[in-house]
Amino acid sequence: MSLTYQQAGELTWQWLEQIAQVSETDDPDCNGVTRLCATREHREALEMLSGWMGDAGMTVRSDNGANLIGRYASANPDARTLLLGSHQDSVPHGGKYDGIMGVLLPLALVHYLDHHAIALPFHLDVVAFSDEEGTRFGSTLLGSKVLAGGFEPAMLDAQDDQGVTLRQALIDFGCDPERIANDRYPPGDVLGFVEVHIEQGPQLEAEGLPIGVVSAITGIERHKLSLHGQAGHAGTVPMHLRQDALVGAARVIGLVDELCKETDELVGVVGKIGNSPNGVNVIPQRTDLTIELRSPDDATRLAARETLLARIDATLAGLDLRLDQQLIYEQAAVQCSATLVRRLEAAVAASGVTTRTLFSGAGHDGLAMQALCDIGMLFLRCERGISHHPDEAIQPSDLGVALEVLARFVTDLAEDECRSPGAQGAST
Amino acid sequence: MSLTYQQAGELTWQWLEQIAQVSETDDPDCNGVTRLCATREHREALEMLSGWMGDAGMTVRSDNGANLIGRYASANPDARTLLLGSHQDSVPHGGKYDGIMGVLLPLALVHYLDHHAIALPFHLDVVAFSDEEGTRFGSTLLGSKVLAGGFEPAMLDAQDDQGVTLRQALIDFGCDPERIANDRYPPGDVLGFVEVHIEQGPQLEAEGLPIGVVSAITGIERHKLSLHGQAGHAGTVPMHLRQDALVGAARVIGLVDELCKETDELVGVVGKIGNSPNGVNVIPQRTDLTIELRSPDDATRLAARETLLARIDATLAGLDLRLDQQLIYEQAAVQCSATLVRRLEAAVAASGVTTRTLFSGAGHDGLAMQALCDIGMLFLRCERGISHHPDEAIQPSDLGVALEVLARFVTDLAEDECRSPGAQGAST
Numbered sequence: 001m002s003l004t005y006q007q008a009g010e011l012t013w014q015w016l017e018q019i020a021q022v023s024e025t026d027d028p029d030c031n032g033v034t035r036l037c038a039t040r041e042h043r044e045a046l047e048m049l050s051g052w053m054g055d056a057g058m059t060v061r062s063d064n065g066a067n068l069i070g071r072y073a074s075a076n077p078d079a080r081t082l083l084l085g086s087h088q089d090s091v092p093h094g095g096k097y098d099g100i101m102g103v104l105l106p107l108a109l110v111h112y113l114d115h116h117a118i119a120l121p122f123h124l125d126v127v128a129f130s131d132e133e134g135t136r137f138g139s140t141l142l143g144s145k146v147l148a149g150g151f152e153p154a155m156l157d158a159q160d161d162q163g164v165t166l167r168q169a170l171i172d173f174g175c176d177p178e179r180i181a182n183d184r185y186p187p188g189d190v191l192g193f194v195e196v197h198i199e200q201g202p203q204l205e206a207e208g209l210p211i212g213v214v215s216a217i218t219g220i221e222r223h224k225l226s227l228h229g230q231a232g233h234a235g236t237v238p239m240h241l242r243q244d245a246l247v248g249a250a251r252v253i254g255l256v257d258e259l260c261k262e263t264d265e266l267v268g269v270v271g272k273i274g275n276s277p278n279g280v281n282v283i284p285q286r287t288d289l290t291i292e293l294r295s296p297d298d299a300t301r302l303a304a305r306e307t308l309l310a311r312i313d314a315t316l317a318g319l320d321l322r323l324d325q326q327l328i329y330e331q332a333a334v335q336c337s338a339t340l341v342r343r344l345e346a347a348v349a350a351s352g353v354t355t356r357t358l359f360s361g362a363g364h365d366g367l368a369m370q371a372l373c374d375i376g377m378l379f380l381r382c383e384r385g386i387s388h389h390p391d392e393a394i395q396p397s398d399l400g401v402a403l404e405v406l407a408r409f410v411t412d413l414a415e416d417e418c419r420s421p422g423a424q425g426a427s428t
Numbered sequence: 429m430s431l432t433y434q435q436a437g438e439l440t441w442q443w444l445e446q447i448a449q450v451s452e453t454d455d456p457d458c459n460g461v462t463r464l465c466a467t468r469e470h471r472e473a474l475e476m477l478s479g480w481m482g483d484a485g486m487t488v489r490s491d492n493g494a495n496l497i498g499r500y501a502s503a504n505p506d507a508r509t510l511l512l513g514s515h516q517d518s519v520p521h522g523g524k525y526d527g528i529m530g531v532l533l534p535l536a537l538v539h540y541l542d543h544h545a546i547a548l549p550f551h552l553d554v555v556a557f558s559d560e561e562g563t564r565f566g567s568t569l570l571g572s573k574v575l576a577g578g579f580e581p582a583m584l585d586a587q588d589d590q591g592v593t594l595r596q597a598l599i600d601f602g603c604d605p606e607r608i609a610n611d612r613y614p615p616g617d618v619l620g621f622v623e624v625h626i627e628q629g630p631q632l633e634a635e636g637l638p639i640g641v642v643s644a645i646t647g648i649e650r651h652k653l654s655l656h657g658q659a660g661h662a663g664t665v666p667m668h669l670r671q672d673a674l675v676g677a678a679r680v681i682g683l684v685d686e687l688c689k690e691t692d693e694l695v696g697v698v699g700k701i702g703n704s705p706n707g708v709n710v711i712p713q714r715t716d717l718t719i720e721l722r723s724p725d726d727a728t729r730l731a732a733r734e735t736l737l738a739r740i741d742a743t744l745a746g747l748d749l750r751l752d753q754q755l756i757y758e759q760a761a762v763q764c765s766a767t768l769v770r771r772l773e774a775a776v777a778a779s780g781v782t783t784r785t786l787f788s789g790a791g792h793d794g795l796a797m798q799a800l801c802d803i804g805m806l807f808l809r810c811e812r813g814i815s816h817h818p819d820e821a822i823q824p825s826d827l828g829v830a831l832e833v834l835a836r837f838v839t840d841l842a843e844d845e846c847r848s849p850g851a852q853g854a855s856t
Contacts, residue, residue: 201664218663222708230812234697235646235722235789236629237813239689246698247685253678261667269662270674271708273701280650280699280718290708294663361663385665 003115005407009400012101012108019048019104020096032093032390037131037142038066038169045088045100049128052107056114058126063183064175065146066130072110074123080422081185082120082413083193083373084109084406085127087143087365091135095198095392097382102196103128105399109406121417122191124410132365137166144368149184185372191417192340192374193366194409196402198394200362202385210398211405212356213344214377216296217366219333221305223291225252225312228322231277231285246275246284248321255311256291259304266304267361268293296333296359334367340376347409351401378405431543433835437828440529440536447476447532448524460521460818465559465570466494466597473516473528477556480535484542486554491611492603493574494558500538502551508850509613510548510841511621511801512537512834513555515571515793519563523626523820525810530624531556533827537834549845550619552838560793565594572796577612613800619845620768620802621794622837624830626822628790630813638826639833640784641772642805644724645794647761649733651719653680653740656750659705659713674703674712676749683739684719687732694732695789696721724761724787762795768804775837779829806833 022045024034035041046068050060053070060070068088086102106126113120129143137158145151156167156177170177199205204212229243253270260268272290291308295301309325316323345355358379366375380402383393416423450473452462463469474496478488481498488498496516514530534554541548557571565586573579584595584605598605627633632640657673681698688696700718719736723729737753744751773783786807794803808830811821844851 199664200661201666202660202669203666206669220663231817232630232813233628233790233815234699234720235648235695235791236627236815237695237789238629238631239685239695241630241634241813244685244697246681246701250678250681250685250698253674254682257667257672257675257678267663267665267667269672269709269711270678271662271710271712272706273674273703275701278700281697281720282699283697284699292662292709361665362661363663385660385669387661387664 003112005112005404006397006400008108008112008403009397011111012104012399012403013396015052015104015108016096016101019045019100022048033090033096034092034094035088035090036136037089037139038136038173042066042088042130043173046128049088049103049107053126056107056110058110063146064170064177064180065143065151065183066170066173066175067143067146068128070107070110070126072113072120072124072126074120076121079122080189080191081123081125082191082410083125083127084195085129086195086197087129087132089131089133089135091133091388093390094388095390097198097392097394098200098387099132099197101198101380101394105196105402105406109403109410112403112407118411120410120414121421122414129365136160139166140363141365141368144365146180146183147185148368148372149181150368150371151180187372190373191413192337192376193369193372194340194344194376194378195365196378196380196406197364198382198387198392199379200382200385200387203358204356204379204381205383205385207356209354209356210381210395210401211348211353212358212379213341213348214336214360214379215341215357216336217334217360217364218294218296218362219298219301220292220294220329220331220363221301221327222329224326224328225289225291226324227252227287227316228324229285230283232283234281234283237283242283243320244283245287245321248316248319249273249287249289251315251319252289252312255308255315259308259311263300263304265297265300265359266293266295294361298333331363331367334370334375336366336376337374340374343409343413344376344378344405347405347412350408351404353401378402431540433540433832434825434828436536436540436831437825439539440532440827440831441824443480443532443536444524444529447473447528450476461518461524462520462522463516463518464564465517465567466564466601470494470516470558471601474556477516477531477535481554484535484538486538491574492598492605492608493571493579493611494598494601494603495571495574496556498535498538498554500541500548500552500554502548504549507550508617508619509551509553510619510838511553511555512623513557514623514625515557515560517559517561517563519561519816521818522816523818525626525820525822526628526815527560527625529626529808529822533624533830533834537831537838540831540835546839548838548842549849550842557793564588567594568791569793569796572793574608574611575613576796576800578796578799579608615800618801619841620765620804621797621800622768622772622804622806623793624806624808624834625792626810626815626820627807628810628813628815631786632784632807632809633811633813635784637782637784638809638823638829639776639781640786640807641769641776642764642788642807643769643785644764645762645788645792646722646724646790647726647729648720648722648757648759648791649729649755650757652754652756653717653719654752655680655715655744656752657713658711660711662709662711665711670711671748672711673715673749676744676747677701677715677717679743679747680717680719680740683736683743687736687739691728691732693725693728693787694721694723722789726761759791759795762798762803764794764804765802768802771841772804772806772833772837775833775840778836779832781829781833806830
């Protein structure tokens, strides 16, 4: 019996259900997944993955950053390597798909290739990154930084809530943190890195598409603002003499929303607000808020910042409020490789799906991997854009579509690699 | 040597400084006044006041609501009574003038009258209300409700933070709470109630006036609003698909501010806001806020409410947000007696001060006293409108002005009462 894409998708679905059980159960109210770096759950998940990797004839190894890597080896030991994968860890009380789905789909692909005895002219490594979310140690992108060579040793001193250092946790996990630098892939050996991830947004669902190709990973900047006015009795200070910090904050929130709605490829939010003294009958003295702006195009984001801050200054001056403003975080956008985007688009089209390219508004392991090699990403549609939440959901049949796209991408790349060995992929 | 108004004002200043020391000292960081109902500090303050009352030949009594009443008696034992006074209690970490100044100014007036041997055709009772702020038991206007007959016995079961009931606290203070109903003044016996209070707002200061006459005590309404949107990843949900509760809240804050600025005799504030999940990179799911509207004219306030709620509904519908809205408090405005307003204005003018009538945006003991008799109020200018704060401040020389106005008001009333006995004042 021949294994179809849909059957491989059903296998992936079963694995997803099974590995979702590997979760901290401390919180009885939480029916989501909590699987953090270098924990008992992490070990149990890797054992499960190792078993499935072995079933497909992969050789399995782990590195000193607690990454697990299964290899579907080429007959040519000196062949280069295509990396597919995502992260095994979750946020606290997260969903069943964020990260781990991007490990299991390539694993099911290898089952498909193995079943159909499809040989490749390159090694296909499936990676389960140890830690992307950074929940336990604040160590965002840990696993991919280890593979790509961007790991900062100072990070080993980071502690979890119990005071355990990352160094100690890795040692307890069987790693040798002093040898992490050796775990970098030799750049010239890598064809590229492709990750499949849930979209974590509602666009594909809104357009009725199962899958999309990512053009870029967004740039992000965050600002902290404090607006200083004058507290006062809300009954006795006439309106024209008030310096109401919250009225100013409301204008700022409106300005952020307005600018992002009028600018293409820009999103932004005031997510956090604090008000003082925050009494029903007291004029607000001070209001703190955050502004976040994201764009896949850094020039768009920087121009938006300038416009926004100018508008805010003008508005607050009219309200007699004083502003403290601080840029607290900035991350440039990362472009996906044009070649990989074109190849992934071709694979989508060949699978009978309308091609849709979109940018990622969230950060991903590609941010670290682009230091090593070309990166590409596929987004799978998810329900109502919900993510980082137990309600995270996908359509099971979309897994089969993803497998067809991945298979077409890999086999087309293999054909081209056979025709022109070494011409595919490039380190950036 | 003749006691002048300014000298009586200086005496009042000394008393104010002295009685400000009678304060809880638990909080070493607090240089303000904390003097709550039926506490050691309350007792100590009443002993101090009793001494000063005795010095001016007043007879002193206390009632079962822990009020202190000093009488500057008329020669005619059957004469009616003019009530002057304010509250002895403070908010936590409050100022030196809110309340207590309205006790000490009439007391200094009696010293003045006594010094000049001015006899009155009515009894002049100076009242130190036990509790107006309601800080300890939530028992707002306790003292004035006892005198005016508006005290609800259920209030006796209210507890302070230590679980002590108001009933027990009053018993420990030497009161008999079961006899509170007997402490009401016979309505026909009362000529009226006049209170001097700091403005707690910046209007008199802005106009360079030491004193103003209050026309009405504001009506107040408070609403609680919850705006329900949809949380989401702030990077992945496109702007046009967002249901951002905080963006809606910002519009509401703007609408309240706008409506109050465009409407005469209406003030309003969104003083309190809470946002959830309140993360820098999460679209706000739910934002709670309060709206307070105040006007001395109930019709103005009710019309404003209707306009505001309609505007809010229209705005939120456009943002795809759901609103829960609830009126949580409403207090009608109370008009000061036109006769007393006229008499107080005449006294201000006779003292050489430009007459200024303004409404009180804060609540005062007059709210309770108007059930017993005509009420009138004088506001004394305070610094920058600051109140309920250790920085509360007045100009010492304004106390002399207030004493002249009070003296002229009382002696004019006395002359008219001598001419037409019984024609002055009326219970409402």
